[in-house]
Amino acid sequence: MAESRVTAAGAYIEIEGRQLRLTAAGIYVELGGPAIRITAAGAYVEITRTQARLSAVGFYVELEYVAPRLNASVVDLLRIEAGRQDAFDSPAAMVVGLPAIGEATDAQEEHSAEYDAGLWTPVTIVDKVAEVAAFSLAGTLFFETLPLILEAGYGAMLPDGAGPYTYSGSAGPASPAEPIPYTFRFGGDSAASSAGSMIQIQDAYLQELHLEGSVESKAIRYRALYFGRYYDDNGALGYTPSGVPLPANLGLMQALRGTLAMGDAGDTGGEFGGVDPLACELIEWALDLDTGLRPAWAADNNSLRYCGVRHIEPMGRLIASIRTNLNTYAAILTRAMERTPTALEIALYGDDSRAATLQFTGRWLPKLQAHERVRGEVVLRPTFIIETPAAQTVTPHWASWEIVNRWEGLA
Amino acid sequence: MALIPLFACGWENGLIEGNATDGATPPTVSNTKAFTGTYSLRVQKEAHAYGRVIPATNELRAAAMFNHNGVANPFGSPAAQAVIFLMAAGSGVKWKVIWHNDENVFRLLQNDTTVAEIAETGANFTTVDAWRASSVAFKANASTGYFAWYVEGEEVLSFEGDTGSSDIVSVLVGGHTTANLNRWADFLYVDDFWAASAVGEGAGPLSNRRFLWGQASGNGQSSQWAGSDGNTTDNYLLVDDGVTPDSDTTYVKAESGGLVDQYTHAAITVPADWRPVRVWPTVIAKKTDAGVATTLELGLWKASSSEDSAPITLPTSYGMVQAYFDDLPDGSSIADEGNINALEIRVESAGAYS
Numbered sequence: 001m002a003e004s005r006v007t008a009a010g011a012y013i014e015i016e017g018r019q020l021r022l023t024a025a026g027i028y029v030e031l032g033g034p035a036i037r038i039t040a041a042g043a044y045v046e047i048t049r050t051q052a053r054l055s056a057v058g059f060y061v062e063l064e065y066v067a068p069r070l071n072a073s074v075v076d077l078l079r080i081e082a083g084r085q086d087a088f089d090s091p092a093a094m095v096v097g098l099p100a101i102g103e104a105t106d107a108q109e110e111h112s113a114e115y116d117a118g119l120w121t122p123v124t125i126v127d128k129v130a131e132v133a134a135f136s137l138a139g140t141l142f143f144e145t146l147p148l149i150l151e152a153g154y155g156a157m158l159p160d161g162a163g164p165y166t167y168s169g170s171a172g173p174a175s176p177a178e179p180i181p182y183t184f185r186f187g188g189d190s191a192a193s194s195a196g197s198m199i200q201i202q203d204a205y206l207q208e209l210h211l212e213g214s215v216e217s218k219a220i221r222y223r224a225l226y227f228g229r230y231y232d233d234n235g236a237l238g239y240t241p242s243g244v245p246l247p248a249n250l251g252l253m254q255a256l257r258g259t260l261a262m263g264d265a266g267d268t269g270g271e272f273g274g275v276d277p278l279a280c281e282l283i284e285w286a287l288d289l290d291t292g293l294r295p296a297w298a299a300d301n302n303s304l305r306y307c308g309v310r311h312i313e314p315m316g317r318l319i320a321s322i323r324t325n326l327n328t329y330a331a332i333l334t335r336a337m338e339r340t341p342t343a344l345e346i347a348l349y350g351d352d353s354r355a356a357t358l359q360f361t362g363r364w365l366p367k368l369q370a371h372e373r374v375r376g377e378v379v380l381r382p383t384f385i386i387e388t389p390a391a392q393t394v395t396p397h398w399a400s401w402e403i404v405n406r407w408e409g410l411a
Numbered sequence: 412m413a414l415i416p417l418f419a420c421g422w423e424n425g426l427i428e429g430n431a432t433d434g435a436t437p438p439t440v441s442n443t444k445a446f447t448g449t450y451s452l453r454v455q456k457e458a459h460a461y462g463r464v465i466p467a468t469n470e471l472r473a474a475a476m477f478n479h480n481g482v483a484n485p486f487g488s489p490a491a492q493a494v495i496f497l498m499a500a501g502s503g504v505k506w507k508v509i510w511h512n513d514e515n516v517f518r519l520l521q522n523d524t525t526v527a528e529i530a531e532t533g534a535n536f537t538t539v540d541a542w543r544a545s546s547v548a549f550k551a552n553a554s555t556g557y558f559a560w561y562v563e564g565e566e567v568l569s570f571e572g573d574t575g576s577s578d579i580v581s582v583l584v585g586g587h588t589t590a591n592l593n594r595w596a597d598f599l600y601v602d603d604f605w606a607a608s609a610v611g612e613g614a615g616p617l618s619n620r621r622f623l624w625g626q627a628s629g630n631g632q633s634s635q636w637a638g639s640d641g642n643t644t645d646n647y648l649l650v651d652d653g654v655t656p657d658s659d660t661t662y663v664k665a666e667s668g669g670l671v672d673q674y675t676h677a678a679i680t681v682p683a684d685w686r687p688v689r690v691w692p693t694v695i696a697k698k699t700d701a702g703v704a705t706t707l708e709l710g711l712w713k714a715s716s717s718e719d720s721a722p723i724t725l726p727t728s729y730g731m732v733q734a735y736f737d738d739l740p741d742g743s744s745i746a747d748e749g750n751i752n753a754l755e756i757r758v759e760s761a762g763a764y765s
Contacts, residue, residue: 066684
């Protein structure tokens with residue numbers, strides 16, 4: 001601070017870029033424009049520099065909640081809930097509980113940068129480079145849950161009818177349908193309170209589906225593998241189970257209430273009317289489907305998460321154990337050796353008009369076991385691969401399905 | 412999730428810590444109830460929504476702890492509408508989460524137009540005298556916008572679609588939608604208020620956080636600012652105003668750039684089940700000349716290492732100025748209470764002086 005005293009009336013003081021204070025009047029005047037004239041002798045002009053001032057200093061320490069640790073009174077709350085998303089990157093509210101066993105995995109990736117540190121013990125620079133999640137659903141298959149699983153891999157399946165409800169879908173040579181993303185929540189280890197016990201995975205798509213039916217196990221069982229966008233623990237708070245109910249009117253799919261039929265796949269695809277049924281010959285079957293869906297990673301998305309899904313070639317195969325006899329030996333081995341394009345249909349039936357019809361076009365592979373022993377029976381163990389014959393030029397067919405059930409679904 | 416923190420606010424330094432208002436009547440700061448520390452924002456029934464101006468952002472998330480005594484009955488028309496969150500867009504549009512106490516619903520409003528609503532019973536928010544974690548998520552977009560409200564991490568209300576194209580420029584809590592009518596029954600308390608801009612993310616809740624206050628309480632490694640007592644000795648005595656900031660009664664000042672003051676602070680105690688994740692040096696500061704680009708750098712010092720923020724423009728009247736750090740300058744764990752307590756708060760004058 002400096003002071004200048006004006007001793008004569010009418011004297012001028014000019015200081016650019018400073019403030020002048022006339023202490024007698026207590027007013028501020030900023031210079032740089034017109035001059036300031038002090039008209040009274042003896043008045044003081046106080047020049048003050050620009051200041052930064054602090055009146056109070058401290059800091060906030062930001063705390064995040066750390067989920068309670070397990071203790072002796074732990075109750076394992078294992079539960080799966082799901083919601084059908086309207087769009088990608090838009091997680092859905094939970095709408096239905098699933099009758100399944102689930103395992104969810106945080107599949108994020110990290111990268112350790114190697115360098116020569118001149119030290120004996122390991123030294124790393126590590127960071128997360130990708131976020132993604134994976135999970136599986138497994139258990140007994142129900143007519144009501146099969147559409148929910150399939151549409152996350154092959155496109156929307158909307159119910160037709162007022163009950164029973166018919167769901168239809170397909171995969172074929174034409175452009176693939178847009179699969180429906182789902183949001184899932186999985187319960188995990190938790191303290192006695194269920195609050196915060198669940199994690200969420202959004203933008204989940206079906207990658208693989210395995211179905212199997214057997215006269216031994218009776219119920220149709222399945223295992224579905226999904227990938228999801230990221231393992232969301234709600235900022236370490238977890239999600240609380242919403243308690244949404246299971247699908248209404250669940251109908252168990254049973255192996256003993258099925259049929260297997262086949263016939264020639266002609267130049268026109270999708271014609272299954274003439275398939276020839278087998279009778280009392282199918283012992284077990286296992287169907288493996290790869291939807292061809294994969295995460296769409298991109299280097300121009302400025303995100304550690306995938307930005308959509310992409311389609312690679314889908315695959316499917318059926319491995320069956322069929323009693324070896326004149327009928328099946330001729331029907332299957334002959335077809336296999338001649339590489340006959342074949343239309344194959346698995347039908348499963350339930351109570352209250354429930355039914356599931358799975359239709360595939362392909363062929364039996366020629367290298368097969370025709371006289372394998374399974375539980376004391378001699379069986380054929382052929383493998384049927386799903387593929388569209390090149391000659392099938394009219395409505396070429398790969399796979400299609402129709403499920404009739406008693407649940408209106410999530411749509 | 413790409414979140415960029417915007418501010419942290421616990422009202423522990425006694426200032427209202429806000430610089431945005433929806434009306435003429437501000438709430439007050441009170442020690443009657445607090446979720447963290449001693450103080451919280453107390454919203455009387457006449458008060459208007461209050462909060463902070465933020466850098467314009469397309470996607471915003473904000474969270475706070477709320478403790479209320481219900482909503483007051485209206486005595487006129489239109490019916491009372493107690494505001495929980497209010498986000499103001501640059502266009503002037505106000506996006507609000509309200510409790511409509513006459514119709515017993517919670518609503519999302521675009522100005523006064525309802526875009527989503529739920530019955531009172533559908534939200535875990537009506538219990539009086541109980542702290543509730545609540546947050547909002549908003550994205551401005553003419554087709555893929557969203558606006559959602561969460562309680563205890565669960566979505567209660569959401570709207571997807573056209574939310575316009577105007578960025579949010581301030582976020583506020585409490586208050587009411589129409590002047591001169593009762594809204595919150597005395598009183599609504601708000602604590603641990605913070606906000607973040609989101610980049611490229613869908614709607615989702617913002618984790619609720621707690622903010623412990625560490626007041627300057629001792630001399631640090633440097634004392635270069637001039638005290639209002641005419642020296643540079645024991646500067647901490649001039650800035651440890653506690654819950655009653657004394658404005659220009661005592662202060663420290665810098666008249667040139669590059670001057671560093673450091674302060675030790677009152678020890679913090681981290682409560683069980685919580686862990687430190689970020690430190691926010693926070694000062695009540697101003698510059699004396701609006702026409703000069705005087706700035707301030709805020710930082711941390713520990714064990715001979717320091718880190719400073721980018722220069723922050725100072726207001727022309729005393730207001731809250733903050734920066735944040737996700738790690739400590741010496742590389743030690745920020746989650747360790749002992750490391751936090753070993754920190755010194757660092758301020759450095761910067762910018763222009765004349």
